[in-house]
Amino acid sequence: MSEQSKSSGLLSQTGLGIALGIALIVCTALATKTYITIKESQNYIQVKGYAEKPIVSESGIWSGTINASNANAVNAYKAIEEQKQIMLNLLKKEGYPQDDITWGAIYRIAVYKKSPDGQYTTNEIERYELSQNVEVVSKDVQKLSGLPAKINDLNLQGHDVSAGSVRFYYPSDKLDALKVSLLADASKSAKERADQFALNSGNKIGRLLNARQGVFQVTAPNSSDISDYGTYDTSSINKVVKIVVTMTYSVKE
Numbered sequence: 001m002s003e004q005s006k007s008s009g010l011l012s013q014t015g016l017g018i019a020l021g022i023a024l025i026v027c028t029a030l031a032t033k034t035y036i037t038i039k040e041s042q043n044y045i046q047v048k049g050y051a052e053k054p055i056v057s058e059s060g061i062w063s064g065t066i067n068a069s070n071a072n073a074v075n076a077y078k079a080i081e082e083q084k085q086i087m088l089n090l091l092k093k094e095g096y097p098q099d100d101i102t103w104g105a106i107y108r109i110a111v112y113k114k115s116p117d118g119q120y121t122t123n124e125i126e127r128y129e130l131s132q133n134v135e136v137v138s139k140d141v142q143k144l145s146g147l148p149a150k151i152n153d154l155n156l157q158g159h160d161v162s163a164g165s166v167r168f169y170y171p172s173d174k175l176d177a178l179k180v181s182l183l184a185d186a187s188k189s190a191k192e193r194a195d196q197f198a199l200n201s202g203n204k205i206g207r208l209l210n211a212r213q214g215v216f217q218v219t220a221p222n223s224s225d226i227s228d229y230g231t232y233d234t235s236s237i238n239k240v241v242k243i244v245v246t247m248t249y250s251v252k253e
Contacts, residue, residue, distance in 0.1 A: 051243055056141075057170055058170060064133070065133050066080065067161070069129045073108075103133070112126060191205075204252045217242045220240070
């Protein structure tokens with residue numbers, strides 16, 4: 001065998017040895033990494049943290065509808081204007097300024113007469129039905145909460161008013177700031193629970209592996225109503241803002 005052939009064979013063996021060595025190192029590294037990952041995944045603790053805070057609504061919106069009808073279109077419009085003035089007088093008496101009151105457009109429906117046997121509708125108009133929405137916005141939520149009862153008194157006097165309920169709100173900027181604070185409180189609660197669970201088992205928690213925030217729930221007091229997309233109760237002046245976070249920590253022996 002020539003010297004060149006011997007050299008080529010030696011280089012081939014050397015290269016193979018180096019390649020095997022590298023492969024062994026890589027396999028060892030991968031095996032170690034896999035082992036560590038598995039070991040860490042088996043040694044963790046997952047806890048939930050909860051925080052809530054009561055709030056009081058700072059504004060409210062009441063909406064209603066006045067109605068009027070007449071066989072004559074002109075008289076129907078006069079009737080709806082009379083109803084509007086009666087409503088304005090009541091709102092003024094209750095202390096609501098003009099800036100707090102918003103009126104919508106007047107809607108008109110023509111109701112046609114039925115045939116004598118009631119089987120079909122004729123082309124003759126029986127009456128015109130008119131309606132107009134009204135909205136009252138106020139920061140005096142206590143006074144506003146009593147407005148629907150005052151409006152219903154108009155119906156007892158023979159007027160036709162559809163009174164809706166009051167919707168109560170908390171300022172969005174204050175709510176956003178509160179959410180940040182509640183997230184911190186909920187995270188602290190989760191950390192304390194994790195510490196206690198680990199301590200009870202003779203371990204300590206390590207680094208934070210994962211944190212997941214739930215959706216904020218704004219509910220009435222003592223309410224269990226929740227939604228996957230979050231809920232915002234508008235029926236109550238007093239509300240409670242709630243948040244749940246889920247945190248996963250590694251565990252050190």
